[in-house]
Amino acid sequence: MIISWKLGRAMALLTGFSLLVACSQLPRNPVPVELMPAAEIPGMPNIRAGAGHISPIFEADLLQSYKDESKEMFRAADGTLVYPHLALSGGGPNGAFGAGFLNGWTKTGKRPVFKVVSGVSTGALIAPFAFLGSDHDQALHDFYTTTTTRDIFHLDNLLFRLFFRESLADTSPLSKLIDGHITPELMSEIAKAHQHGRRLYMGTVDLDSQRFMVWNMGLIAAKGTPEALMLFRKVMLASSSVPVAFSPVFFDVVAQGKHYDEMHVDGGVAARTAQKLFVPEQG
Numbered sequence: 001m002i003i004s005w006k007l008g009r010a011m012a013l014l015t016g017f018s019l020l021v022a023c024s025q026l027p028r029n030p031v032p033v034e035l036m037p038a039a040e041i042p043g044m045p046n047i048r049a050g051a052g053h054i055s056p057i058f059e060a061d062l063l064q065s066y067k068d069e070s071k072e073m074f075r076a077a078d079g080t081l082v083y084p085h086l087a088l089s090g091g092g093p094n095g096a097f098g099a100g101f102l103n104g105w106t107k108t109g110k111r112p113v114f115k116v117v118s119g120v121s122t123g124a125l126i127a128p129f130a131f132l133g134s135d136h137d138q139a140l141h142d143f144y145t146t147t148t149t150r151d152i153f154h155l156d157n158l159l160f161r162l163f164f165r166e167s168l169a170d171t172s173p174l175s176k177l178i179d180g181h182i183t184p185e186l187m188s189e190i191a192k193a194h195q196h197g198r199r200l201y202m203g204t205v206d207l208d209s210q211r212f213m214v215w216n217m218g219l220i221a222a223k224g225t226p227e228a229l230m231l232f233r234k235v236m237l238a239s240s241s242v243p244v245a246f247s248p249v250f251f252d253v254v255a256q257g258k259h260y261d262e263m264h265v266d267g268g269v270a271a272r273t274a275q276k277l278f279v280p281e282q283g
Contacts, residue, residue, distance in 0.1 A: 035255035051212035069197025083115040090121025120267035124239035194218025203267030238264040
């Protein structure tokens with residue numbers, strides 16, 4: 001399995017972001033280039049993979065998922081196995097259309113249980129609820145219909161932020177919104193689904209390496225620790241953090257026994273939809 005990526009169409013945004021970061025003079029301890037492939041979240045190995053190279057760990061995990069699943073969950077009326085996948089894209093506030101679509105799909109009585117759900121950008125905000133099924137339709141509906149701009153970000157002195165901050169907007173409201181919805185109870189549900197052979201993925205972009213990163217969110221949830229809960233929330237925030245407009249999200253990582261930081265932003269700058277996260281290796 002190889003994870004494909006492309007950042008060309010986002011280079012203007014990333015260049016602008018780099019200039020913005022340079023102005024704000026963020027204190028950084030980035031991973032040295034030669035150690036980037038080895039960087040991991042402390043205490044949580046194998047929960048993510050970078051684009052552009054084969055990931056044996058993700059391959060093995062996906063194969064394990066077929067052993068863990070209940071075959072009846074994905075067996076069609078004619079006896080064949082059918083594995084529904086849902087790829088949730090970006091779109092900012094237009095994510096409300098995706099939420100509405102899922103609610104409408106439930107009402108038809110034909111919405112399946114998804115084997116794999118993956119999301120980038122605003123799709124990452126929808127993904128946990130879509131993954132858990134129609135019991136969470138109301139929470140998803142409320143997230144997109146009762147949320148205002150003020151609940152997502154604050155805009156204060158733009159000129160001041162341009163020169164002294166790492167973004168044009170303060171996204172602490174979005175962080176609080178995610179914290180309120182991604183609870184320990186929700187994490188337990190995601191962990192249970194993961195253990196039963198289903199998979200939830202999200203994507204972010206590591207600005208230092210300019211690589212698209214895929215996160216195995218169900219595996220994170222299965223850790224069941226406060227650190228895992230915090231990481232899950234941070235990945236969601238990072239995947240929906242538009243470069244320049246929103247602050248990057250920093251992750252503490254370890255490489256060869258030393259601690260560094262990575263700076264991640266909206267996964268949508270690299271992949272318009274999460275369908276492009278996993279593709280067959282090209283010969």
